[in-house]
Every structure is written in C-alpha cells, then in structure tokens.
Amino acid sequence: MEEDFFGASYKGSRQFTQQQVRTANATGFGAAADDYMERGVDLNEQLIMNKPATFFFRMKGDAMQDAGISEGDVLIVDRSLKATSGKIVVGALDGELLIRRLLKTFNKTFLQPENKRYPIIEVTEFMQYVPWGVVTCVIHIVEPVLAAFANKTRVDKPIP
Secondary structure (H helix, E strand, O other): OOOOOEEEEEEEOOOOOOOOOOOOOOOOOOOOOOOOEOOOHHHHHHHOHHHHEEEEEEEEEOOOOHHHHOOOOOOEOOOOOOOOOOOOEEEEEOOOEEEEEEEEEOOOOOEEEOOOOOOOOOOOOOEEEEEEEEEEEEOOOOEEEEEHHHHOOOOOOOEO
16 A cells, blocks of 8 residues: 554643633634633644544555645544544555545445545455544644654654
8 A cells, every 4th residue: 555654542641731712713803702711722622532542643645635634644543433434534454554535335345545546445355344443633734843843753652
C-alpha cells in the first residue's frame, strides 16, 4: 500500500493552562456576549469521546486528499465506533493498515480512496479485511513553524 502509519494510543495530556476564549467569526466582529469570557477550550473534551479506545495516527500518502486528509495530518481514530458504510475507517487488509471510505452494498464491501489516482478496492472472499477503527477527527496544521515541529515529533510513540 502507498501509506505508512505511525500510531499511538491516547495516554492523557500535558497540563496546559487554558487561556480565556473569545467568540470570533469571519467578519472580525465578536459576539455581543463577549463581555463574559468562556473557560478555555479543552481539545481532549472536544475531540475524544472514548479515551481507552482512542488512537492517533499520522497520515502518510495522498489517498484521502479529496476528503480533506492530507500528508502529515493527525487522525483521531475511535475503535469503539462501528465501521458502517460511508464512514472513513482504518482497516487491516491482508495484514496492512490503510485508510479508506467504507462502502457496503447488499453483498459487497468496497474500500474507496478519495483520490482518483487510486483504485477502489473490492474486498473479496479471498482477502482478509478487518475494520480497525473509525476516523473521528483530522488535525490539519496550517502554520509552517508548527508543521516543521510536528514532522520532528512523529506519532510513532505514545503522545504524553
């Protein structure tokens, strides 16, 4: 397969001080309710539904680029969710992990890439396919300095 995965289970987080968060929108004008501040945003609370079943992967490859998943993105994968048709899943196909959109028909299963350069894989009775987890979030870094830092800190080890 064209993708490599570096995974880590969720082990908790560093204790960062949360800054107060103001409401913002695309026009640059805050909401009238900005006079009172919310508590900080905890990404763990927002992005992780089931801590023991949550794993992180760094995407390598462009098979899912049209779904908004780019090379270097961090994927949050929940193993407790059922892999149903239409969901983006991590699955083991003949012993290799890959990310594809799962499509099921009455009697067939397909793994669809979101890039026309890659073929749709029909899972046949001669293949061994095991859904591993469902992708719940994609973290896409846009700041070049942070992207360079993220590339140095591979997710092939547990994130503290």
